[in-house]
Amino acid sequence: MRAVRKLKPGPGHIALCNTPEPDIEHPDDIKIAVQSGGLCGTDLHIRHGGYGSRPPVTLCHELSGEVVKVGSNVTRIKTG
Structure with missing residues (x-):
């Protein structure tokens, strides 16, 4: 899969x-x-080296999509 990642500490x-x-x-x-x-x-903030992140880290935690798989304890969310 493709992901936007911060690869090293510091800005950029x-x-x-x-x-x-x-x-x-x-x-x-x-x-x-x-x-x-x-x-x-x-x-x-992470891009500029802040927020206490420790690279490498994947950015973009605000997303939408389709649930394709759930763990065995998940009961209120279904695939689809």
């Missing part, structure tokens, strides 16, 4: 990278096929 160092596609690791996890995402103020 942002790149669109190919990364392994994540899977369900914990019973409470939800996997979403992202259809749209946006950068926000948090991402800008």
